[in-house]
C-alpha cells in the first residue's frame with residue numbers, strides 16, 4: 207500500500223519510518239493513524255529480514271507535534287472514546303512488535319507525539335527535542351496511552367506534574383527524568399538509533415523478541431511476569447540459536463544466529 211503521510215525507507219536492513227506532514231509539524235491526523243495501523247499490522251510483520259524500525263518526523267523542527275488539533279472539533283463523547291481505543295490499539299502494536307522499535311525524536315514530541323515516542327521500545331532525542339503532554343491546555347487528556355506510559359517511565363509525581371501543568375521538558379530534562387535513553391547532537395539521532403538496532407541485530411532474534419515480550423509482561427496486569435519469563439526462557443532453550451550461541455562461546459568464535 208502506498209502511504210500519503212508515511213515515508214518508508216530501508217537503510218542497512220533497518221526501516222526508517224518517517225511521519226511525513228512537515229507543514230503540520232507531523233501532527234497525527236486520522237489518515238496518518240490509519241497508515242500507522244496498516245504498517246504495523248500488515249506491512250512490518252511481513253518484513254522478515256528487517257532488523258528493526260526507527261520512527262522519526264519529517265524536517266528538523268518536530269518529531270510529532272501531537273494529534274491533529276484541526277480534526278478535534280468534530281469529536282463528541284462516543285467518537286472520542288472510539289478514537290482513543292483505536293489509537294491505543296495502534297500504539298500497542300508498536301509496543302508489542304517483536305523487533306526493536308526506536309523513536310528518533312528530532313524536535314517537538316507533544317501530546318500524541320510524546321505518546322508515540324513512549325510506545326516505542328527506546329527513545330533517542332536530539333538536543334533540541336521537547337517533550338510534553340499539553341492536552342489540558344485544550345480541555346482534554348492524553349488518549350493514546352500517555353497517562354499510563356508516562357507514569358511507567360518517570361514515576362507518578364513527575365508524570366502528574368507534566369500532565370497537569372502542560373509544561374514542556376527539554377531533551378536533557380527528559381534524559382534526567384528517564385524518559386529518553388540518549389540525547390545526541392541535532393541531526394545525529396537517526397544514526398544513534400541505527401547504531402543501537404545494528405548492535406541488537408547481531409544477537410539471537412528469538413531471544414531479542416522474548417526479552418521484549420517479557421518486559422511488556424511486567425506491565426500487563428493480567429499476566430504473571432515471572433511465569434511468563436519461565437515459559438519464554440524455556441522457548442529460547444529449544445532454539446537452534448541457543449545451541450549455536452553456547453557452542454560459539456565454547457569454541458571462542460562469534461555466533462552465527464539464524465533466528466531458528
Ligand code: DAK
Nearest residue numbers: 230231233271272273274275286289290316317318349350
Ligand atoms: N495539530 C494540527 N496542526 C498543528 C499541530 C497540531 N497538533 N501543531 C502544529 N500544527 C501546525 C500549525 O497549525 C501550523 O500550521 P499553519 O497554521 O501554518 O497551517 C504549523 O503546524 C506550524 O506550527 P506553528 O506555526 O504553531 O509553529 P511554531 O513554531 O510557532 O510552534 C509548536 C510550534 C509545536 C509550539 C506549536 O505548533 C504548538 O503548540 N502546537 C500544538 C502542540 C500541542 O498542543 N500538541 C498537543 C496536541 S493535543 C485523543 C487521543 C490523543 C490526543 C487527543 C485526543 N482521542 C483519543 C480523542 C492527543 C492530543 C494531542 O496530541
